[in-house]
Amino acid sequence: MQASPLKIGLLGLGTVGSGVVQILQANKTAIGIKLGRDLEITKALVRNPQLPRQVNYDSIRLTTDAAEIIGDPEIDIIVEVMGGIEPARSYMLEALQCGKHVVTANKDLLALHGRELLDTATAAGKDLLFEASVAGGIPIIAALKQSLAGNQIKQLAGIINGTTNYILTAMAEQGREYADVLKEAQELGYAEADPSSDVDGLDAARKLAILASIAFGSAVTLNDVYTEGISRISKTDLEYARELDYTIKLLALANESEERVEVRVHPAFLPNSHPLAAVKGVFNAVYVVGDAVGETMFYGRGAGSLPTGSAVVADLMQVVRNMKTGANGNLNCTCYRRLEIKPVEEFKSAYYVRLQVKDEPRVLASLAAMFAEAGISFASIIQKPKPDEAAELVLVSHPCQEGQMQQAVENLKVYAKVLNICNIIRVEGGQ
Amino acid sequence: MQASPLKIGLLGLGTVGSGVVQILQANKTAIGIKLGRDLEITKALVRNPQLPRQVNYDSIRLTTDAAEIIGDPEIDIIVEVMGGIEPARSYMLEALQCGKHVVTANKDLLALHGRELLDTATAAGKDLLFEASVAGGIPIIAALKQSLAGNQIKQLAGIINGTTNYILTAMAEQGREYADVLKEAQELGYAEADPSSDVDGLDAARKLAILASIAFGSAVTLNDVYTEGISRISKTDLEYARELDYTIKLLALANESEERVEVRVHPAFLPNSHPLAAVKGVFNAVYVVGDAVGETMFYGRGAGSLPTGSAVVADLMQVVRNMKTGANGNLNCTCYRRLEIKPVEEFKSAYYVRLQVKDEPRVLASLAAMFAEAGISFASIIQKPKPDEAAELVLVSHPCQEGQMQQAVENLKVYAKVLNICNIIRVEGGQ
Numbered sequence: 001m002q003a004s005p006l007k008i009g010l011l012g013l014g015t016v017g018s019g020v021v022q023i024l025q026a027n028k029t030a031i032g033i034k035l036g037r038d039l040e041i042t043k044a045l046v047r048n049p050q051l052p053r054q055v056n057y058d059s060i061r062l063t064t065d066a067a068e069i070i071g072d073p074e075i076d077i078i079v080e081v082m083g084g085i086e087p088a089r090s091y092m093l094e095a096l097q098c099g100k101h102v103v104t105a106n107k108d109l110l111a112l113h114g115r116e117l118l119d120t121a122t123a124a125g126k127d128l129l130f131e132a133s134v135a136g137g138i139p140i141i142a143a144l145k146q147s148l149a150g151n152q153i154k155q156l157a158g159i160i161n162g163t164t165n166y167i168l169t170a171m172a173e174q175g176r177e178y179a180d181v182l183k184e185a186q187e188l189g190y191a192e193a194d195p196s197s198d199v200d201g202l203d204a205a206r207k208l209a210i211l212a213s214i215a216f217g218s219a220v221t222l223n224d225v226y227t228e229g230i231s232r233i234s235k236t237d238l239e240y241a242r243e244l245d246y247t248i249k250l251l252a253l254a255n256e257s258e259e260r261v262e263v264r265v266h267p268a269f270l271p272n273s274h275p276l277a278a279v280k281g282v283f284n285a286v287y288v289v290g291d292a293v294g295e296t297m298f299y300g301r302g303a304g305s306l307p308t309g310s311a312v313v314a315d316l317m318q319v320v321r322n323m324k325t326g327a328n329g330n331l332n333c334t335c336y337r338r339l340e341i342k343p344v345e346e347f348k349s350a351y352y353v354r355l356q357v358k359d360e361p362r363v364l365a366s367l368a369a370m371f372a373e374a375g376i377s378f379a380s381i382i383q384k385p386k387p388d389e390a391a392e393l394v395l396v397s398h399p400c401q402e403g404q405m406q407q408a409v410e411n412l413k414v415y416a417k418v419l420n421i422c423n424i425i426r427v428e429g430g431q
Numbered sequence: 432m433q434a435s436p437l438k439i440g441l442l443g444l445g446t447v448g449s450g451v452v453q454i455l456q457a458n459k460t461a462i463g464i465k466l467g468r469d470l471e472i473t474k475a476l477v478r479n480p481q482l483p484r485q486v487n488y489d490s491i492r493l494t495t496d497a498a499e500i501i502g503d504p505e506i507d508i509i510v511e512v513m514g515g516i517e518p519a520r521s522y523m524l525e526a527l528q529c530g531k532h533v534v535t536a537n538k539d540l541l542a543l544h545g546r547e548l549l550d551t552a553t554a555a556g557k558d559l560l561f562e563a564s565v566a567g568g569i570p571i572i573a574a575l576k577q578s579l580a581g582n583q584i585k586q587l588a589g590i591i592n593g594t595t596n597y598i599l600t601a602m603a604e605q606g607r608e609y610a611d612v613l614k615e616a617q618e619l620g621y622a623e624a625d626p627s628s629d630v631d632g633l634d635a636a637r638k639l640a641i642l643a644s645i646a647f648g649s650a651v652t653l654n655d656v657y658t659e660g661i662s663r664i665s666k667t668d669l670e671y672a673r674e675l676d677y678t679i680k681l682l683a684l685a686n687e688s689e690e691r692v693e694v695r696v697h698p699a700f701l702p703n704s705h706p707l708a709a710v711k712g713v714f715n716a717v718y719v720v721g722d723a724v725g726e727t728m729f730y731g732r733g734a735g736s737l738p739t740g741s742a743v744v745a746d747l748m749q750v751v752r753n754m755k756t757g758a759n760g761n762l763n764c765t766c767y768r769r770l771e772i773k774p775v776e777e778f779k780s781a782y783y784v785r786l787q788v789k790d791e792p793r794v795l796a797s798l799a800a801m802f803a804e805a806g807i808s809f810a811s812i813i814q815k816p817k818p819d820e821a822a823e824l825v826l827v828s829h830p831c832q833e834g835q836m837q838q839a840v841e842n843l844k845v846y847a848k849v850l851n852i853c854n855i856i857r858v859e860g861g862q
Contacts, residue, residue: 019723022723023581023582023723025725026583026723027581027582027583029720030583030648030767031581033581033767033768034580034648034767037743052820064804129580136726137579137721137723137724137725138726138727139573139577139578139579141502142570142573142574142577142578143570143573143574144568146570146573146745146746147570147573147742148568148570148637148707148741148743148745148750149462149465149561149744149748150454150458150462150740150741150744150745150747150748151453151454151458151741152457152458152461155602176717176819180634197465207783217461217465273729275709278706280439281724290568290741291457291737292450292453292454292458292568292737292738292740292744293455293567293568293731293737293741293742294568294731294732294735294737294738295714295730295731295732296568296569296729296731296732297728297729297730297731298728298729299706299726299727299728299729299730300724300725300726300727300728300732301724301725301726301727304725305586306722306723306724306725307723307724307725309581309723310579310581310721310723310724311724313577313581314577314578314579314580314581315581316581317577318577318694321758321761322756322758323764325521325753325756325757325758325761326756326757326758327752327753327755327756330752330756331752334465336461336465337464387635410527418540421580431740
């Protein structure tokens, strides 16, 4: 005899919540057979029960009272897809303490309060699973927690924000400026009315904090991540990138060496031969190098109702499998050590430097000397004449420390032949 | 107090076995902390204990007697990395019946006898895990079994044989012929002295049988997979592919529709815009489309000591986690239905057809009529003059059924103006 359906309560019935409902409806039979038990969403917390919705929720009781769901003894699993810090945090803590398993897509919350939530879950012997919090349907958290667990992770590089990747791809392919493409992305719904969380790199930084914590087994929070956005990238930079056989991406980078974790999100030149360079539009990908596995990459849709819903449903199925064998709560937090965060001055990168200088003899020689003084040498140089006795100079350096580049920039600022420091962008993904 | 080390017996200490030993030595501390228990390889089955080996095996007792390992009551987990059908099959069955968990990299065995082995494991309540059997370190089996389990898988396309991908990449990039590159691959150790299992597509077919069984929840064996190799691909075909903005890959393809599974391995034209087209050299990748998650791709090294060892170690760690909670044996076989295999005549593809014809008026018109009679029309045509009054004609068709193309080819064979049917290659990855 088959066990009775397992009851699920949804906190939130927006984009992701609707995706979860749709998937559980569409693939109900196969999921039921695979688990030996049906999954049934019985209640959903919403702001306004009268709103028209895109999914069929006939069998789901909508409520504006969270206690009606969290306090329901018939509900075994809470799916938190409302987003934001509060009241999501309190609801999740309460649900865990009430003996419910929690599946969440909430990166904001995990990037700040992950440790507290995971510890609460483990203490309660309940699952707190969060595959959907990073890179939508791409199973990168399962990969890091389990499939690559025998590796020492050397490097993690991700394109984990679809909005900025859409903007940079369109700028590169259509030769358009940032503001123009951003406006279009907002009209198409790929960027929000207030796009700052995406374009300033915060969204990617939150996801990177979660990924780095798992990859290196040491808690990293949003505040640890050095973050720059893409708003200063211009059409001209993308043209030079193409000329030099590079692509510009908003990269989320993490690595560990000498017991220190380096975590940063910023635009970067990436060689066209790098696996991440081919990741276009709203797609996401995470490139992971392990000491045993070598280079790997995980690619797919990083957002959206159904892709993110796919990750939530996978976690729900895992909770049910764990319930069958009493294995819940055993793979919540995978942190097992406490590493330092590397300070920004010690980051090491190559750099693309674009300057407008006076078109006079010996300017290049003086500039080269100025960089050499800071210990920086160059791999490529492009010089192009501009109107009004100016020249545009593009320099691509060999790798140096962030501190060295900061020193060189201080020198550039007071050198009268430099008319404008147009842009400085890190170059990553080299050998 | 920490539990005593968990004891592992290796069957085989070749390429993969050595990788497992190396990883467990290099990452011993971290793995021990993550699991709360150390892993220790105590014995290894070898053909010749006197042979020099690349790994330090001081603490491992080498033996030529399998019973000394399988019958050792102190050993909890058997790692089968000897390969081949027998005696590997008997050893694994015996080990499972003796109450040991088994981790294997043996695709040959699983593609033929997977069902028997998995059923034996489940009946014994033991784990039989096999991530390492497909695509080396890429965690594609975990992805299909767990992370994408809420999806109905629509399509699976893989580059899952490194040898053939190395050969095709070198042919394309260096403009060389098949035999020439194969010889070089053999010298470099990328191809075996007898390369037939790789170049004839058998190795990829075995892996596809395993992947398709999991993706569609229905047992597929090697004998179900339609298989063609790459030996008939010439430099000229690769040149035309480039001209048409395609790449030629040995593709492993599977899809399901109307309760039937289609499984095939053959060379194929793939648009350069397809995510798999950028997978070069010995790298592998598996592209999976699910109804919820959409397009995803998993990329990495598909073979080699450490990458394959990485997958074995991940499975070992999973066995240990399962042992802690008594969850062993719960995710061995994921087949839950019995689907038919689609016959080859009903496969649907577009085709690249390269012909040598007499360079005379109206030949093209006659050919077009001949194909039209079989219901086939064309998307692209290239005609080039050749010496001796011949012309080379390349036709790329719209999608049609395999049976239609077979009928057209019969007609071509008896048409006097066709001097030679140089090659016919399927075109995949279109919309």
